[in-house]
Amino acid sequence: MARPNDEVQALLQEYADLVAITGGDAFKARAYEKAARAIGGYPADIATLDAAGLREIPNVGRSIADKVTEYLRTGKMTVVEERRAKIPAGVRELIAIPGLGPKKALRLYEDLRIASVSQLAAAIEADALADLKGFGEKTQENIRHGIELLRRAGGRVPLSVALDTAEEIVAELSRVTGCRRCAYAGSLRRMRETVGDLDVLVAAQRSDAFMAALSELPATAEVIARGTKKTSVRTAKGLQVDLRVVPPQSWGAAMQYFTGAKAHNIRTRTIAVHQGLKLSEYGLFDTESGRSLASRTEEEVYARLGLPWIAPTLREDRGEIEAALHGELPEVVTDKDIRGDLHTHTDLTDGLAPLEEMVEAAAQRGYRYYAVTDHAPGLSMQRMTDEKILAQRERLRELDGTRRRMRLLHGTELNIGPDGEVDWPAEFLAGFDLCVASLHSHFDLGRAAMTRRLVRACENPYVSILGHPTTRLIGRRQGVDADWDAVFAACARTGTALEVNAQPDRLDLGDEDILRAREHGVRFAVNTDAHAVPHLAYLRYGVGIAQRGWLTPDDVINTWPLTRLRRFLRKGR
DNA sequence: GCCGTTTTCGGCCCGACTGTTTTCAGTCG
Numbered sequence: 162m163a164r165p166n167d168e169v170q171a172l173l174q175e176y177a178d179l180v181a182i183t184g185g186d187a188f189k190a191r192a193y194e195k196a197a198r199a200i201g202g203y204p205a206d207i208a209t210l211d212a213a214g215l216r217e218i219p220n221v222g223r224s225i226a227d228k229v230t231e232y233l234r235t236g237k238m239t240v241v242e243e244r245r246a247k248i249p250a251g252v253r254e255l256i257a258i259p260g261l262g263p264k265k266a267l268r269l270y271e272d273l274r275i276a277s278v279s280q281l282a283a284a285i286e287a288d289a290l291a292d293l294k295g296f297g298e299k300t301q302e303n304i305r306h307g308i309e310l311l312r313r314a315g316g317r318v319p320l321s322v323a324l325d326t327a328e329e330i331v332a333e334l335s336r337v338t339g340c341r342r343c344a345y346a347g348s349l350r351r352m353r354e355t356v357g358d359l360d361v362l363v364a365a366q367r368s369d370a371f372m373a374a375l376s377e378l379p380a381t382a383e384v385i386a387r388g389t390k391k392t393s394v395r396t397a398k399g400l401q402v403d404l405r406v407v408p409p410q411s412w413g414a415a416m417q418y419f420t421g422a423k424a425h426n427i428r429t430r431t432i433a434v435h436q437g438l439k440l441s442e443y444g445l446f447d448t449e450s451g452r453s454l455a456s457r458t459e460e461e462v463y464a465r466l467g468l469p470w471i472a473p474t475l476r477e478d479r480g481e482i483e484a485a486l487h488g489e490l491p492e493v494v495t496d497k498d499i500r501g502d503l504h505t506h507t508d509l510t511d512g513l514a515p516l517e518e519m520v521e522a523a524a525q526r527g528y529r530y531y532a533v534t535d536h537a538p539g540l541s542m543q544r545m546t547d548e549k550i551l552a553q554r555e556r557l558r559e560l561d562g563t564r565r566r567m568r569l570l571h572g573t574e575l576n577i578g579p580d581g582e583v584d585w586p587a588e589f590l591a592g593f594d595l596c597v598a599s600l601h602s603h604f605d606l607g608r609a610a611m612t613r614r615l616v617r618a619c620e621n622p623y624v625s626i627l628g629h630p631t632t633r634l635i636g637r638r639q640g641v642d643a644d645w646d647a648v649f650a651a652c653a654r655t656g657t658a659l660e661v662n663a664q665p666d667r668l669d670l671g672d673e674d675i676l677r678a679r680e681h682g683v684r685f686a687v688n689t690d691a692h693a694v695p696h697l698a699y700l701r702y703g704v705g706i707a708q709r710g711w712l713t714p715d716d717v718i719n720t721w722p723l724t725r726l727r728r729f730l731r732k733g734r
Numbered sequence: 735g736c737c738g739t740t741t742t743c744g745g746c747c748c749g750a751c752t753g754t755t756t757t758c759a760g761t762c763g
């Protein structure tokens with residue numbers, strides 16, 4: 162889904178890198194980075210904005226607005242082209258190597274004309290860096306290692322993998338004598354869909370035992386750095402883990418510091434500076450006297466800055482600071498708000514567990530309602546028939562009587578055909594309590610055809626939820642191309658909910674699309690699409706993504722009481 | 735290059751670690 166905002170974000174980020182490499186003003190480079198992020202995360206399509214509108218975007222001033230305008234008009238930014246002419250693209254690639262920044266990249270290029278990662282690798286092999294200032298033996302070894310990692314990984318791991326690893330490490334370190342608190346922070350606590358590295362915090366008086374414990378974990382493959390305050394290791398799976406040990410009285414400040422995205426932290430620190438304060442991982446201090454004003458809890462730190470506590474999933478500098486200052490932070494949806502799952506499968510199609518087991522597991526979770534939505538005949542490998550689904554409905558109605566607290570809904574996951582048609586005729590669909598409709602094929606229609614297809618599915622009076630709307634698979638498959646603003650508008654107009662599919666390799670819609678869809682007044686359903694009993698627990702990932710999309714319980718139909726939900730599902734029929 | 739209760743200039747987050755130019759620059763998060 163490359164929209165102009167994303168293209169401009171990439172271009173401005175490239176320009177920032179080139180400025181940093183060519184030794185320009187570091188603050189100028191940072192200014193472009195900030196603008197790039199702001200434009201990438203801006204909800205409105207920048208192609209619809211004029212120069213004044215562009216300057217409404219934070220960190221976009223006259224100069225950058227002009228460059229964006231030029232790009233929107235001509236498809237080019239002259240200044241970027243000029244810098245590209247001076248610095249080959251391969252030099253920019255060099256700074257992706259861990260341990261190699263803009264300064265060293267420039268030196269390599271100027272002194273040795275090295276202009277690609279492979280040239281650098283060859284130069285190290287040929288021992289051509291020996292006489293280069295700042296490139297001692299150790300540095301060369303680190304670069305060689307960095308290139309290896311870059312080639313192997315590509316970096317980030319899925320949220321679910323990171324969470325499993327983090328929970329194991331936290332459990333291990335919590336057992337170490339002297340551990341007062343232990344938790345993970347970073348992008349994992351913010352529930353980003355993929356995680357680059359783990360940030361683990363320990364509160365304790367002495368650090369050595371924790372540094373040793375982390376270094377010696379079975380999962381630890383190598384120790385990258387080890388000090389008294391910080392130790393970094395890499396696991397066998399290639400995931401970097403940074404451990405910080407802080408004094409117990411600094412716990413809240415450290416959690417605040419290591420949880421927020423960089424941009425969020427810059428904002429909170431700037432607020433501190435304006436109040437004559439200094440915010441670090443050790444606490445909030447009076448700049449003049451050095452006296453500590455708050456540090457024990459995150460609440461205390463935010464409060465002393467004049468802010469309410471901000472949910473970790475919001476700490477991205479996507480407007481949460483402004484919302485907090487104006488008392489307009491959303492009360493984001495939590496696991497506890499979810500009253501039921503509206504997209505699940507059984508072994509009647511491709512699920513693993515029989516109806517009874519799925520229903521029992523759902524009841525154990527304390528749900529007030531639960532929908533079974535097996536695949537429809539259009540997905541022919543599932544061999545669904547009218548008879549089979551009607552027999553399932555009969556069995557489900559029997560079970561429904563046995564569950565006092567949890568009501569059962571009978572549904573199906575329809576297939577959206579190339580023209581937006583679905584599997585069964587209206588009179589048969591009328592027999593279901595709800596229909597989810599999803600794309601399972603024909604992913605490469607053109608944008609216009611795909612948009613028509615999705616809009617037509619929304620217009621079907623029996624389709625209540627659009628399942629995994631973009632159909633992306635994280636790290637494996639791009640989402641389909643459509644005019645999403647048109648699709649979101651159609652959802653809002655027709656009363657069709659968008660799914661936030663909680664499968665960890667889908668997380669579809671993702672947070673940025675949720676933020677956009679929300680602008681259209683759409684409702685959402687956070688569903689697990691469970692194909693087995695353990696999948697029901699994926700809900701936490703979906704809720705995390707929903708929070709990152711600023712959704713409140715009112716936005717999410719499966720937090721609603723059953724009567725309100727049923728009214729929504731009928732779409733005014 | 736952006737921004738403004740420090741308001742059109744002068745600041746921009748800040749601490750930790752590594753390697754090496756051994757007193758500090760570069761990189762990272």
